Amino acid sequence: MTNLNPMVNRIASISNLDLVAVATERLISRVDGLPGMGVIYGEAGRGKTIACTALAxxxxxxxxxxxxxWNRKALLEKIQFEMGIKPAGTIAHMLDVICEQLAASRRPLIIDEFDFCLRSDGMVELVRDIYEGSQGTLLLVGEEMLPQKLKKWERFHSRVMAWIPALPVSVADAAKLAPIYCPNVAISADLLAHIVELAHGSVRRVSVNLTLIHEQAMMQAETEMTLAKWGDNALYTGEAPKRRAA
Incomplete structure (x- = not known):
């Protein structure tokens, strides 16, 4: 059974969070002259955004x-907003301000949904300019084909030091997520294994099903839930419902 502890951190230390944290530390502490960009990629639902917001x-x-x-100006304005800087001036001026702040602070810049940048050569080159102008640490987050798509821009691709694939959710991850999404209910190992199997690697699907289990346990006044107790109750698989025959 999973541990019952109501005073848990709202961010679970799942495998992808540890993986991203280690890679980021390597980038930040890299030897001068080495590339400073990392790419986190993987299928939707694998917890990339959760891991990166926790890392931030x-x-x-x-x-x-x-x-x-977003266009180039919008991206620069949003980065400056996160830096606590009031956006002002031309694109070139905002770029210089961002580079100076990244270089001085030595904090990483994390750009999620980076696939949207790939629609425009200008957006990709702008992000490369941010890196070249700051020599800071950049983490770019996107879908599973992001590494292949970036090959189109060789000058960008060659500056990536760390390629970080988002791992599929594991039973160990599910056990860490359980106290957050199913608090005060002990979940048996067989039920955890079952929801991980249905998730097909997705952290999001595991989280949804833990919430469903919690709701059902509260309705039945249960403090523990096993696969046998769960029975034939429906679980979320992400598949669209099948059309019923007339």
Whole structure:
């Protein structure tokens, strides 16, 4: 059974968080002259965003999540906002200010949903300019094909020191997530293994199912839940419901 501890951290130290933290520390403490960019990639739902926001809090990094409608100016404004700097001036001026802040602070810049940048050569080159101008630590987060897509920009691709694949969720990860999404309910090992199998690697699906188990346990006034107790109750798989026959 998982440990019952209501006073738990709201961010679980799952494998991907540890992986990202170690890689970031390597980048920050790298020898002068070595590349300083890392790429975190993987399928949707594997907890990349959760890991990176937790890392930003731990390392006092600057975290920005890209939007599909952003242009170069919007990205620079959002980065400056995260830095606590009032955006002003031309694109070139904002770029210089950001580079100076990254170089002085030695904090990492994390750009999530980086795939949106790949729609424009100008956006990719802007992020490379941020790196070249600061020689700081940049973490770029995207989907599973991001490393292959970046090969189009060789001058960018060659500056990536760490390629970090997001790991599929494990039973050990699920056990760490359980106190957060299913508090005060002990979950048996067989039920944890079952929801991990259904998740197909997705941290998000495990989290959703832990919440469903918690709701059911509260309705039944249960303080523990096993696979046998859960029975035939539905669990979330991410698949669209099948059309019923008329």
């Amino acid at each position: 809090n731990q390392s006092r990094g600057y975290y920005v999540q890209m939007r599909s409608a």
